Amino acid sequence: MSQNSGKKKNIETLPPKENFSEWYHEVIHRAEIMDVRYPIKGLYVWFPFGFKIRQLVYGKLRELLDKEHDEVYFPALIPETELGKEGKHIKGFEDEVYWVTHGGLDELDVKLALRPTSETAMYPMFKLWIRSHTDMPLRVYQIVNTFRYETKHTRPLIRLREITSFKEAHTAHRNFEEAEEQVKDAVKLYKEFYDFLAIPYMVIRRPEWDKFPGAVYTIAFDTIMPDGRTLQIGTVHHLGNNFAKTFDIKYETPDGDHEYVHQTCYGISERCVAALISVHGDDNGLILPFEVSPVQFVIIPVLYKGKEEEVMEVAEKVFNKLKGLGYRTVLDSGDERPGAKYYKWELKGATIRIEIGPKEVEKGEIVVSFRDERKKFSMSMDELTDEKIKAWAKEIKSRIRARAFAGMKEKVRYFDNLDELRGWIRTGVAIVHFCMSEECAEVIEKDVSAGILGKFEEAGEWCDKDITGKCIVCGREGYLSAISRSY
Amino acid sequence: MSQNSGKKKNIETLPPKENFSEWYHEVIHRAEIMDVRYPIKGLYVWFPFGFKIRQLVYGKLRELLDKEHDEVYFPALIPETELGKEGKHIKGFEDEVYWVTHGGLDELDVKLALRPTSETAMYPMFKLWIRSHTDMPLRVYQIVNTFRYETKHTRPLIRLREITSFKEAHTAHRNFEEAEEQVKDAVKLYKEFYDFLAIPYMVIRRPEWDKFPGAVYTIAFDTIMPDGRTLQIGTVHHLGNNFAKTFDIKYETPDGDHEYVHQTCYGISERCVAALISVHGDDNGLILPFEVSPVQFVIIPVLYKGKEEEVMEVAEKVFNKLKGLGYRTVLDSGDERPGAKYYKWELKGATIRIEIGPKEVEKGEIVVSFRDERKKFSMSMDELTDEKIKAWAKEIKSRIRARAFAGMKEKVRYFDNLDELRGWIRTGVAIVHFCMSEECAEVIEKDVSAGILGKFEEAGEWCDKDITGKCIVCGREGYLSAISRSY
Incomplete structure (x- = not known):
């Protein structure tokens, strides 16, 4: 597909970021994160470019989880009879569950809920999986679509009727204290994840009336959006033995007694991508940490008549070198003016831009600029080493984290x-x-x-x-x- | 989670594979591919071990597709008004669509279908994405859950109410011929995929009455299961401009005319995993190609009193070496007898088994056996090089492919x-x-x-x-x- 589906609009400038709501709406579409024109309210399409960001961000999340969790997949459909078992839980969700009532032309005997979250899909199985104290800790996670019938104003990546990328982890332990240790580990893991994305957060224990339905307590990660509103970007719940009692999940102790397990669950949705875009972006579009940028390098050859060939030759050499080192690199040799290219790649948050013109070819140099700084400098082509690039990536991360933190601290x-x-x-x-x-x-x-x-x-x-x-x-x-x- | 959820059963032997239906049902559960005990018919849970196989298999599929396709994500909910637009298409699916009719306690104005496949979710957007001949070829794919209200006998990975892992690719082209070239490319890609899995297939053009609803023609991949029945494991459809006319997807030619696009779509579901298990497995459980085996090496220390320490030391050395080379390796130092361990890891298709006892330690040797052959040989520990392992992987692939082909040819x-x-x-x-x-x-x-x-x-x-x-x-x-x- 054309990476230019929004191209008619690309030549207009973005609204300034201080008009955050308008900026967000436009940048989501113009940078080709999501297409907001799907014919149902609250459902959106991931463009190829947006999906690449998603994959890079969730790749990190998987990497962190895989150290101590197993990935699984549970069904998206939950029978009404299971969903309704835990009284507080169903109360918390009953207004926003989508119900499947018909298969083909038949009415179903038991209505099926589209999972709003998967406790009630998983825990009847946990009852079968857990027998003995040696089966614990049990730690699984899945990355799935979940559904909420939102009646409030919907917004891509933030408030959705289909959450396309809900990472939910679920664990079981021998007692309250071991589950509490898991809560701490989960908080630590989420910190590592958001530090990686250079997104500042507050770690806040929710009040009683705002905890997860069925939990003993809930700890949330909140970040601050450019308009000063907070966005909840992750939650960690201690479930105690509430669900264990409902779903009769017991284990045999070394002494032969049978005890209820204690559980935790913790989730992150595509709001992590919303935060990434909103916290770091500027008036010109996306700014992304090097590690999760779909375009880490964009090479723009500056072509003058009669010099095209030698410039392209060098540009390709640099391109091949960067690709060879494993970096996501684009060589933009299209017909547009360099200015239009700069604009386009700034919008998409290409992290490092390299310009090469006849002057650079002559001197064996390249002109480099970082998306977050937007100032240019020249350097010898030979100095573009893997070591140097890794150092740049660190510097970029620390600059954008400092900028994000300073901006947030003011709020x-x-x-x-x-x-x-x-x-x-x-x-x-x-x-x-x-x-x-x-x-x-x-x-x-x-x-x-x-x-x-x-x-x-x-x-x-x-x-x-x-x-x-x-x-x-x-x-x-x-x-x-x-x-x-x-x- | 315990890798032993089925452990009570592990000590019983599997039914012989010639009782295929029974064998399949048992191996799926005992090798911990899927848990069949979810409380709705036709919905199953991916165990951690099964999910690893899924990730390895779909990782290859992604690798092949990513060369020329962009990954995207479209919503799971399709309004009735869109699903019903293409007459033949809806006729083909109307008996098996799940309908969402309620959100919370509200009845929805427009019923929503759970996608049975995504033509009608994607093509209204293709209409917006495609403007000019330069926008083509458009090639996207997604790996998603899709839903069918199956009234026939359901079976894990084969006939499901939630297909958890449907890879569907959708393309658009300037004319019929270019779409036909894409059909050929897709067939080639699927061949490469199934060759990689060592699964033999027949490439068969479906008769008119059995083609995809809305297609001009359908080419299918069928493999033969051990009971002689065929399993459709992939389909490639030439859609002509049928959907383009329905969804008004046109492009501007270089001459300024407006023409309908021609489209293709092609899909593979988790039936590829069903085939992998069924075609290669034997009376003792799974046999997997080295590349998609969650356990490529299992090291079993044979411990005798007084020699435990030196054996474990060497076993750990071999383990670290294999892990260091990037191989998925398990060192099984549990309390079970070696025989019980052999049984367990054969069931799960661990590809290469390494035994190390006091005799081996003394001689600097290891005892190796391949899951597909089940005969042992000794070799010097130093000969266990990356080069040797890569050669083994190839030999294993060619052996299991030859065996699968011979078995199928007889049928x-x-x-x-x-x-x-x-x-x-x-x-x-x-x-x-x-x-x-x-x-x-x-x-x-x-x-x-x-x-x-x-x-x-x-x-x-x-x-x-x-x-x-x-x-x-x-x-x-x-x-x-x-x-x-x-x-």
Whole structure:
């Protein structure tokens, strides 16, 4: 397919990123991440280019998980009888489940839910898989499509009716404490994943009323979008033995007793790609860490009449060298003017651009520029070594992480009174001391039109206040917590 | 998870492979390919071990496709209005489509089909993607779950209600001939894929009444299962401009005219894994080509009292060497007797077994046996080089391919009269000359309870008769064709 499906629009400039909602909508389409024109609300098509980003990002996630998890696949259809077994769980999902009621022209005897998440598909099988204490820890994951009948405003990669790329891990353990260790390991794994993507995050324990339906507690990763709203980009749940009791998942202890297992589950969806695009991009389009950029190098030959051949020859030599080293490289020898090419590849976040013209050929040089910096420098062609490239990749990562963190830090502020907070909350995240009561949360909700994200697991990077202090609403003992408008 | 979920059964022997149906059912579960105990008929769970095979097999398929195709993802839900647009297509699928009618407690305005295949999800978008002759060839593929409301007897990997791993490629071209070239390329690609898996196949053009709903013609890959029934393991369809007319997919020619595109599509499902298991396996379990075996090497230390340490030390050295070379290797140092270990790893098709006991340690040797041969030989540990291993992999492939082909060849016979054919057809495939008329097909169906698979595209390997000859039923001009009972 043409990589130019949006080409009529490519010559127009993007809206500035400060108009974030409009920028996001346009960049998703013009950089060919997703096609938003599918004829059902809330369903989108991954373009080839977007799908490559997806594969690179999820490749890393798989690599991290594969160390201690086994990949599996459970069915997408869950019988109503299983989905309904855990009372709190079904209550949490009943408004947003898609129901399959007919096969061909027949009405089904038992309605089938399109999985909104897979606890109730997996745990009846876990009951069969787990016999003895030696079967644990059991750690599996799958990357699958899940479905939510969203009635709110939908948005590509962020709020979807088909989540195409839900990575859900599920584990079982001998007791509460071992499951808690797993929660910590999962948090660590997610940190490593988001550090790899250079995406800053807050690790926040959700309040009781906002935890996963059926969980003992939920720890979430939230990042801050350019418009100051928070985006939940990962969750880790301690399920205790709640589901084990419902699905009768027991194991035999070394003493011959039979005990319920304790479980955890944790998920990341394509919101990780939404965050990647939103946090790093600029007015000119995508900026991507070198490791997950579908185009790590773009080579643009600058052709003058009579010099075409020698320039192309050198450009191809550089192209072959980079390909040979295993880098994703494009040699753009098309007819467009160099300026149009720069524009196009900046939009798609090509990480490193190399220009080669007659002057460079003569001197044995290349002109290099990094997408995140947009300033050019010349260097000898011979200096373009694998070692140098690896060093560049690190520098790029650390620059874009620093930039992302600085931008986000500006959107986080501590408050100890509601009046000031009220003026701030449309700008970013408010950190406060909060008692975690539902009454005080309602006050916040009504008074400042924002929600309690929860209390910080670690606030260090974001705030230097004491972890405990007086609740901003009622003055009782409270914890360092975050308040935000969220996606 | 325990790799031993079926362990209670592991000590029993498998049914002999000549009782194929029973063997298949047992090996799928005991070798931990799929768990068949999911609470809905026709839906199965991929165990970790089975999923590894899937990933290795589909990894090869991706590698082959990525040379000329872009991977994409289209939604799983298709509005009834789109699915119904192409008259023949919907007729072919209407009895087996799952319908989503409710979201939460709301009835949906437009019913949504769970994709049985994705023509009608993709082609409305192709209309938007294709503008000019320069946009072609357009070649995309996706690997997705698709759904069929099967009323026939279901069977893991073979006949499913959720096909978990449907690889579907879709292409668009400027004219009929260019689409036909793509059909040939797709056939070539599928040959390469099945040759890689050492699975013999027949390439057969389906009769008119059995082609893909909406296609101009269909070419299928069929393999022969151990019970003599054929299994369709891939199809390639020339769609002409049938769908282009329905979905109004036109392009601008260099002269400024607007023409309909011509399309192809081609698919492979997890039946490729079913064939892999069925064609190569034996009474002891799986036999897999080295390249797609989750356990390429299993090292079994033979421990005698007082010699444990030195044996384990050497076993670990060999393990580290093989891992270092990038091979999927297991060192089975568990408590079971060596015999139980041999049994377990034969069941799972571990390709090469290495035994190391005190005698071997003393001599600097290892005992090697190949899963497909089951005879042992000793060799010096130092001879276990990457070069040697690569040569072994080739030899294994060629041995199992030869064995599979010989076994299949025995199940294929040419007939020129129906009486003899009638006695044969429960044993295997009958090759005949056939006129391709529906009346004669009905005669075959009624008389011998078997179906016309279609006419050979290439019969060479399977039959040395002339490609044309007199129809076995009516005596008119016919083509070399295959008759079989099929899955």
